[in-house]
Amino acid sequence: MTAVWVTVAVLALGTAVLRLAGPLALGGRSLSASALNVVELLASALLAALVVVETFGKGRALTLDARVLGAAFAAAALMRRAPMIVVVLGAAAVTAIARLLT
Amino acid sequence: MGAACAPERLGSARERRRAGIRRGIPFGIAVFAISISFGVLARPLMGPVAPIVMSIVVFSGSAQFGALAVLTAGGSAAAAIVAGLLLNARYLAMGLALAPSLRGRAASRAAFAMTTVDASWAAASIGGGAFDPWHMVGMSIPQYAGWVLGTVVGVFIGPALGDPQSLGLDALFPAFFIALLFAEARGRRRLAAAGGGAGIALALTPFVPAGLPILAAAAAAVAASRMRS
Numbered sequence: 001m002t003a004v005w006v007t008v009a010v011l012a013l014g015t016a017v018l019r020l021a022g023p024l025a026l027g028g029r030s031l032s033a034s035a036l037n038v039v040e041l042l043a044s045a046l047l048a049a050l051v052v053v054e055t056f057g058k059g060r061a062l063t064l065d066a067r068v069l070g071a072a073f074a075a076a077a078l079m080r081r082a083p084m085i086v087v088v089l090g091a092a093a094v095t096a097i098a099r100l101l102t
Numbered sequence: 103m104g105a106a107c108a109p110e111r112l113g114s115a116r117e118r119r120r121a122g123i124r125r126g127i128p129f130g131i132a133v134f135a136i137s138i139s140f141g142v143l144a145r146p147l148m149g150p151v152a153p154i155v156m157s158i159v160v161f162s163g164s165a166q167f168g169a170l171a172v173l174t175a176g177g178s179a180a181a182a183i184v185a186g187l188l189l190n191a192r193y194l195a196m197g198l199a200l201a202p203s204l205r206g207r208a209a210s211r212a213a214f215a216m217t218t219v220d221a222s223w224a225a226a227s228i229g230g231g232a233f234d235p236w237h238m239v240g241m242s243i244p245q246y247a248g249w250v251l252g253t254v255v256g257v258f259i260g261p262a263l264g265d266p267q268s269l270g271l272d273a274l275f276p277a278f279f280i281a282l283l284f285a286e287a288r289g290r291r292r293l294a295a296a297g298g299g300a301g302i303a304l305a306l307t308p309f310v311p312a313g314l315p316i317l318a319a320a321a322a323a324v325a326a327s328r329m330r331s
Contacts, residue, residue, distance in 0.1 A: 040327075
């Protein structure tokens with residue numbers, strides 16, 4: 001439980017620092033172009049990593065289970081510009097049905 | 103263009119904030135639904151109080167889901183924190199862009215900056231590199247309310263839902279990250295960063311503790327930043 005509260009507290013502080021650094025501390029200055037380039041790409045890299053780990057990961061093993069179908073539904077729904085709520089709930093429903101049938 | 107769009111010409115602070123609130127309501131409803139799933143997923147690991155506190159003080163979907171995913175997989179607090187902060191690193195770039203549009207005392211600039219979330223920041227852009235801070239604040243109000251209320255609802259309905267696995271709730275994680283990735287990974291360099299990040303995470307998962315494959319994916323951002331845009 002301590003780990004949970006430490007995560008909440010430090011993440012809150014760190015996120016506030018990230019939101020405030022530009023408008024307060026760095027007034028007028030900017031990061032170097034190469035640092036900004038990396039910052040801009042971090043979310044894409046980490047989100048993709050989270051997608052594959054949450055779809056295929058089971059502890060330290062990689063598996064294929066019903067989550068793959070849910071994730072595939074989410075991707076297909078996004079391609080068809082479905083609203084976020086349809087994407088997310090549909091993925092859960094597809095996964096639940098697949099588990100029910102197997 | 104820039105001068106014609108200066109915030110002063112867009113009406114009073116109150117009108118601009120109200121316009122932002124109206125525009126933010128549909129986002130607030132969507133965020134409400136997403137945060138219900140955050141509350142449901144967080145409850146078994148974090149208990150009832152910590153997820154609500156987290157939504158109040160962090161107010162960032164990607165970081166909260168990211169940190170929760172790492173903790174749920176058995177990763178350490180340090181790995182969860184670093185993953186969350188790397189996911190939020192974009193706020194640094196957004197804050198740098200926002201800074202010239204914020205005037206007044208440090209406390210007031212800080213208050214505006216704390217309302218930075220993706221949709222509000224993007225909508226507050228009025229061209230020429232300028233932002234309407236009141237519009238951003240207005241838009242963030244319904245989203246903040248939706249995010250916190252949804253978490254409360256999720257934490258309390260979670261236990262009544264039954265077995266999370268049989269409901270497919272574990273698939274909410276990849277679905278949510280795919281949706282964020284879909285909005286984020288536009289353009290060659292971002293796609294390259296995403297592809298590299300996915301490859302690194304898959305390759306490392308069998309060999310290192312939970313959470314580290316996510317952090318190692320940051321190397322793909324560094325590599326992709328060297329590409330020509």
